[in-house]
Amino acid sequence: MDSARALADARPTPFWLEDPGRPPALPALAGPTTCDLLVVGGGYSGLWTALIAKERDPSLDVVLVEGQEIGWAASGRNGGFCAASLTHGFGNGLQRWPAELGRLERLGAANLDGIEATLERYGIDAEWERTGEIDIATQPHQLDELHELAEAVAEYGLDLTVLDADALRAEVDSPTFLGGVWDRDGVAMVHPSKLAWGLRAACLAQGVRIFEHTPALDLNDDGAGMSVRTPHGRVFAGKVALGTNAFPSLLRRVRPYIVPVYDYALMTEPLTDEQLAAIGWRGRQGLSDSANKFHYFRLSADNRILWGGYDAVYHFGGHLRREYDQRPQTFDTLAQNFARCFPQLDGVRFTNAWGGAIDTCSRFSAFYDTAHRGRVAYAAGYTGLGVGATRFGAEVMLDLLSGERTERTDLEMVRRKPLPFPPEPVRWAGIEITTRSLERADRLGGRRNLWLRALDRMGLGFDS
Structure with a gap:
């Protein structure tokens, strides 16, 4: 594949956000307002928090403010892998919380089922496909590691299907594949933007007041409650939930725990029937290889291939800048690696090439806490696996704000924070x-x- 030719016409915008079903922007806040619960951030974290809060108590007055538009950032441009794991994979969970991993896996499976039930309940068409994910070995040592993983999960009553090279290539054919393990039920594919927009519609239907183009500028204790300043007026709230993730937290104490890294992806033109037949992929599973610098890839509803990952770029000072969303050297590397993986698809062109920031922390999975005497809660640090886990994070934040002791708040994962990152340089x-x-x-x-x-x-x- 000539990567320059393949990328020549790629638009520098996330494919998912180009969908014609994108809803028009909602008005910005115009003047001060009060509410019971203020949610800051219009990505998955904020949307799930607002929706579940109204489901728990329909009488609650909930306001959500978003600096730009719902789902414009990581929630609208990710790969659309919605995983049951709350711990950024079984291996990471086993290393960090072995004593409670069984509970974490059970809660994660229930959380994924809860997402599916929500889509059904509100009629959200997010192109949901519960096809699972195959982790792939492209080097011999990775094959050994995947076999060890399959044995480890079995001890917890979980099941991964081990695939040798022939079995894997019968599912998806690439000369680079040596084998893999298939989690058949623990991952769903979803259209990320449609998920965000569907949750927005569900929130509005439940009476959540959403203000777009309303950035939250600061957070203050207001005596009886909290107040958040915006360019258009101050919001006075009894309680506040922060779902800002990669963006600087309104709580300065949280900032040392988060670094933003830039992730990148390509989207191909739709494959013809002949091209699709050349690689198989009839099961439409999500795929990821097992390298440290890994790729993740999946099919869209119209049979394009999303091909992302490999580089995760941190910029000195943790700055978030629009120009970082485009990185030609990474797009070229991704295109070359795509060609090595699928030589059958020589000549396929990419229609979109984009990137953006995600948040990560030193343990790769979300952490949680409260501030201002329990009137502010936050969840952050999802490290790219937040499509599913943000719903669990919303439940945790609402539990913490209620002061209620639950199975979720009793978890060591919830009670303890990761190590902070050191200061620059x-x-x-x-x-x-x-x-x-x-x-x-x-x-x-x-x-x-x-x-x-x-x-x-x-x-x-x-x-x-």
Whole structure:
């Protein structure tokens, strides 16, 4: 594949956000208002929090403010992998919370079922396909690791289907595939923007007041409650839930725990019947390889291939800038790797090439807490696996705001926070060393150098 030719006409916009069903923007806040619960952020975290709050108590006056438009950021441009895992995968959960992993897996499965039930209840057409995900080995050491994973999950009563090379290539055919494991029920494919827009419609139908183009500028204790300043008026609320994720938190104490990294993706033109037949993929599963610098890929409803991942780029100071959304060198690398994976698709062109920031923390899965004497709650740090886990995070935030002790709030994962990142320039240097070490491990059969082994011993465990 000539990557320059394949990318020549790619639009620098997320494919999902181009959908003609995108709803018109809602009005901005015009003047001060009061409410029982203010939700800050119009991505999945905020939408699930607002909707579940109204489902728990329909009399609650809920306001949601969004700085731009609902689902414009990570919630509208991600890969659309909606996973049951609350811990960024079984392996990460086993390393960090082995004593409660069984509960976490059960709660995660119930959470995924809850998402599916919500789509059905509100008639949300988000192109939901519960086809599962196959983790793929493209190097021999990865095959051993995947077999070990399948044995480990079996001890928890879970089931992964082990596929040898022939069985895997009967599902999806690539000369690079050596084998894999298929989680048949724990992952669904979804149109990410349609999910966000559908949750927006459900919130409005339940009486949530949503104000777009209304950035939250600061958060203050107002005596009897909290107040949030916006350019158009102040919101006075009894309680506040923060779902800002990669964007700087209104609580400064949270900021050292989060770094924004930029993730990138391509979308092909629709495959012809002949092209699709050449690679199989009749089961429409989500796919990801097992390298440290990994790819994730899936089919859209009209049989395009989304091909994303590989580079996760941190910029010094953690700045969020629109120009970072485009990175030609990453798009070229992605296109070349696509060609190696699917040589049968030589000549396929990409229609979209985009990127954007996601939040990550040192344990790769969300953390939670309260502030201002329990009147403010937050959840952050989903590390790219928030399509499903944000609903669980919303439940946790609402539990914390209610002061209610629940199975969720009793979890060690909820009660403890990750290690914060060091200040600059140590933060940037550490991330750079880690990134280069992970690249080296991919080249050397997975062998982790002294730096990575030290991180493992510290409980940081950078492996993706």
